[in-house]
Amino acid sequence: MAARLPRKNDQASIAARRETLGLNGDVDLSAYVRSAESVTGVATLPVSVAELHVSLGDYVLSDEGEVVETGRAEEDVVVPLAHTEGGLTASLQRGAKAAALSGGFRTYVVADRITRASCFVCRDAGDALTLARWIGERVDEMREFLRAADLPELSRYAVLREAKTHVVGPMCHVLWRWTTGDAVGPNMMTRNAYGLNMAFVLPNAPVPIERVMLEANMGGDKKPSFEFFQSGHGKTVIAEATLTDKTIARVLRTTAADLDALSWAGTHGAVASGMQSVAFTPASAIAAIFAATGQDLGMVGTSSMAHGTGRRVDGGLHASIRFPGLEVGTVGGGTTLPTAHEWLSLMGCAGPGRVYRFAQLVAAAALALEISASAAMATAGSENFFRAHFERGGLR
Amino acid sequence: MAARLPRKNDQASIAARRETLGLNGDVDLSAYVRSAESVTGVATLPVSVAELHVSLGDYVLSDEGEVVETGRAEEDVVVPLAHTEGGLTASLQRGAKAAALSGGFRTYVVADRITRASCFVCRDAGDALTLARWIGERVDEMREFLRAADLPELSRYAVLREAKTHVVGPMCHVLWRWTTGDAVGPNMMTRNAYGLNMAFVLPNAPVPIERVMLEANMGGDKKPSFEFFQSGHGKTVIAEATLTDKTIARVLRTTAADLDALSWAGTHGAVASGMQSVAFTPASAIAAIFAATGQDLGMVGTSSMAHGTGRRVDGGLHASIRFPGLEVGTVGGGTTLPTAHEWLSLMGCAGPGRVYRFAQLVAAAALALEISASAAMATAGSENFFRAHFERGGLR
């Protein structure tokens, strides 16, 4: 290997790296030295904005871990979108306008769970089944253990809710299911799962355990899966709007019948191609909001898993999208970066107590884009979709 | 809806938006006014770096659309990583070191195709089958049509390679398969597919066509699918390394046997949870490079689809990862943004003729992280994985 670059984040090391790599100019990276190792520069993306009219629920987490709606209010909110896809912001704004003129979006937080999928390898399936039963009977005890244990690595924010076991061969996979407050929580649940595995299960298990793995792919850790799609990983959120025929014609330049026909063909196309997510382009909106607000971009794929529906109703079309697992946070991680904090604040989503609000806004914004992009695609020959790309493709 | 913000990107509109939204300070957004509508600010992410030793192939696209290797050389390359996940850069660097001490990564570009999945709705399946046959027999003619047609909306860069039809019900889905040069190509293939659909197929089709849709979900447009996972959507790339036992012990602090045991459990966990991608955490690396280099972040999920393997061999462990569709470009889109251009240049990947090089570096970097993260997870109880998160979690 070539001459090794210095690895630290003190000013001298940073300067040495930049010089060695021939990077021009001075940059002040002091805000980022705790973000990663070997920080050397920045990446800057433009942020555009769109306005949504949405009926947002107020939610609290009950002691039992259920998400409970305590109120609901309509608001106009501006959402930030970091991307360079010409036409995307205009399209999302158009969809938002169509929804607003039809009464606005309505959003719901359905559930809140994130999982760390550990695995205990036993001698055989018989032992693994014994272990699975043993774990299943001790969830209350384990929750209490985490609360009471005096281990510095444990997090008080990550609360164990359930443990789902799945035995295959000699493996006892365990989906530790957590709530993690206003943070996404991978770090805190990793620490608590490790604590459970090593300090509770391993010393007390009724059968010999040959091998313990903190994570062995039964969950949805940055990889889309059916488990993730159905059972969720983060906040499960639904957004919906009932568009009027008049708005569909005037704003979206199409009809409910044409949207219905597109939805029908697109759903069958998705089935034919083996998509787990059946929707139009949720990842475009998710990525744009995630990049603006300091969310983990490695979670764009999983958080974009979605199930969209369209259905003709009297006088219009009902459109909705279900996100099984929006992996969003309003504290911790990249949300503390200066620009991220600014954009979260713009939405009223910076800091504790805001994560359910934020999750709903993400879902509503994504539905806005679904509606508009679908409408463009539903025009004859998808002409409007083509035009938008041809005329506004911009940098693409 | 509340008072409508101005939508344009002239300085006055931008200033008015910022004032209305209460955004502080002056920002110069002149570099971004063509990127999106309603640009209002920026998002800035820290970029860290890691060094890879990799045997890179030189590739050209043959006239028939095959990717042909014309040479191969070992290089040390520095890759930029935009993220805020404490430990990620250090881990990726550790994996790269282990590979370098074992002879380095080897990367291969296997294929290059991107698809736009149009759909023609006919009267019934009989007609749709007639249309499918008719299309299948005219691919050469259609390629020539695109080359010769004097339509301003057509792109010369997007070259039609094949057309795969799939009839279900009255729908004739068509996967138009393209090469798009050094750009990712969604925009240019959208324009050419529209031209084909409306100016070639629709007027000449042997059966009545009731409805034409540019895109109806048979492809992998920002949504992971089995079609995408198997047949690809972008550059199909494989990266591999054969790690020595000594390096596994000294650098990765584990053994080939432990890595093998983890891979076995993780693959079965992935099967049990219905993952289409079977790998460790490719999205973390993909997202970090994409964010630094101006790639489309809405494609993080699809581009992160991957099939990883681990296998004990004499004296060590063979590790590899297959990316069916890296949707990467070195021209167009966000690659022209100032910071993106800088980071692409650092890798020798800015501009035309560099996309296969870039795709290989993305794959090698992802494999570096796979190796190190797996090694941390393979230690007893995954202690090293836990420690990395506990001690270096940083902002998370």
Place this chain on the structure above:
Amino acid sequence: MAARLPRKNDQASIAARRETLGLNGDVDLSAYVRSAESVTGVATLPVSVAELHVSLGDYVLSDEGEVVETGRAEEDVVVPLAHTEGGLTASLQRGAKAAALSGGFRTYVVADRITRASCFVCRDAGDALTLARWIGERVDEMREFLRAADLPELSRYAVLREAKTHVVGPMCHVLWRWTTGDAVGPNMMTRNAYGLNMAFVLPNAPVPIERVMLEANMGGDKKPSFEFFQSGHGKTVIAEATLTDKTIARVLRTTAADLDALSWAGTHGAVASGMQSVAFTPASAIAAIFAATGQDLGMVGTSSMAHGTGRRVDGGLHASIRFPGLEVGTVGGGTTLPTAHEWLSLMGCAGPGRVYRFAQLVAAAALALEISASAAMATAGSENFFRAHFERGGLR
């Protein structure tokens, strides 16, 4: 349409049909006139037999619906196999012998649930979520309603255990989860689900319900699905055996290392081809036993969903297979046919109280075939697999 055949099952109608269709000879169909409409003849398949040595658990269903093991004993059991695939019986017998010489099979019943997936279409997602919560809070009440209601169509055998709701768009899908005694139970749970839907939910629901469907594909009704693969539909059973190196060499003519290599490649092949079931050829054994014992052959595909594992252990190889949903019965349906009853009796599985025993024998027989077929495939070039087909292909 041509002259309509008579449809009834009286002797004259049967004779008329046979004459009209030119079917030769007299057949006595009196045993079958209640099996189906328009019974006209028979199909006869040869049945071969194989002997298994297996440790079978004794299981009872607890009041809470859990499957509880109350004892365990080793037995030699003969299983009937109705098929015409030359080599299959010999191969299954060879696998059984290898297991027997290594200590025999061990089988476990893990769970017992079968689902009817109804769907309530509401006005919108908000209403559907309200309904889902309402249903979730009333499972005990609904169980009691079924027990107490004086409706002739209800079955006392199908006991409601849980209700899993899944809202997408305006749909509230409900997985009614049942135990059904020694019958497979589709008929009885259909009747009880209809009763619940129409007499409990519809009149009492807190929101207007636009449409009620008894079954809308969220379950696994004769169609393999990930939901079925993970959560089961029938009896969830695991079979395992730990083969000794000596037996692998002498009986199976291969080695643990070669079996391990095959398992590795086969699992990755399954991932690459998008299989939900990862195993070798479970359907061959399932179909053969189902056909002999009067099980519903339309359930061969779903009941054959399986997750097989192979793992080298000290002195040999551990092999196992997990069936998430064996849809088997020992009463009702085709089990009452004369030959089916005879073959079930041979296994000690005819009549009430035998279904867990039967499910275990099915799983053990399938594992026997997995072991032997894998061994043949694991020989160099899969020579023994080829030979078996070449020399014993028989009628194939």
Place this chain on the structure above:
Amino acid sequence: MAARLPRKNDQASIAARRETLGLNGDVDLSAYVRSAESVTGVATLPVSVAELHVSLGDYVLSDEGEVVETGRAEEDVVVPLAHTEGGLTASLQRGAKAAALSGGFRTYVVADRITRASCFVCRDAGDALTLARWIGERVDEMREFLRAADLPELSRYAVLREAKTHVVGPMCHVLWRWTTGDAVGPNMMTRNAYGLNMAFVLPNAPVPIERVMLEANMGGDKKPSFEFFQSGHGKTVIAEATLTDKTIARVLRTTAADLDALSWAGTHGAVASGMQSVAFTPASAIAAIFAATGQDLGMVGTSSMAHGTGRRVDGGLHASIRFPGLEVGTVGGGTTLPTAHEWLSLMGCAGPGRVYRFAQLVAAAALALEISASAAMATAGSENFFRAHFERGGLR
């Protein structure tokens, strides 16, 4: 293990087995002694019949392996159904009647390929890619090799058509794609694939091959997979019918609107549960015909993979079903058994040259059941579906 039963199929051995097992009565098994090892008795199922009116295509296989339609004629055909599900035959007959009164079914054979998925394990991915290219360039040569080689194990009926390679890790998976005449062909393609692997590839390969496996799960060998669902494994067949509103009302007792609403909910339910097959109950019909006609019952699951569609059209509803891979034969295997031969003859499908006809009839019968069962489910509360099960459940 208990006293070993004799294994042979001579009369004395059969008699000894029957006596040892306590099986009563004399049976003449002479027709079955070549079907399997250790034949000991029979299983007998009732066969009922239904009449279909269908427009069947005449098809031939071109020299290039394409299925070409050479004519088309309407016929009334009686199909045999071996099952014990009360109501099934009546329901299928009702669907057939509705189709007949609306102009009948129309069926199409789209393609004909069956695959054996071999795997060559190389040193690394680089070598595997070299091998994949080498194989890809030699398909014509390999086809000629099979034609000319003087190896007794080769079959002249199994003709190699294409070879699709898929490299992952050091594995070069190869889907050998065959046509196999009027037989399903697993045996003959196994023999030819073995010949190719061992006598052509292994001695001539440009890289060292560590391990050859005849089958490693990239195909669809009795296990449903996305590969199978999309690319087929056997005969790809589509059946369709355009039902009139009048017939839907009079025969099916429902409306096009209600059928459309059911189809919409059922498709979304299928997506939500991760079904690869989206249809109603194709396996019921497939299993019934397979059991009557001596098809391989282990292939019920794969052959039942299907993609059904429903769509309102002027004056009625268009219904269709696509079977990607009907694994059917009219020669060989169980088709030679006495009853199977009788039932195949009834349909005009016994012997050579009939397999495309048979495949179409299977698809039409399955669509008949789809239509009727859907109609029963589409009635308010699915009352008619419930009634059919309640009143005609018969043996279930």
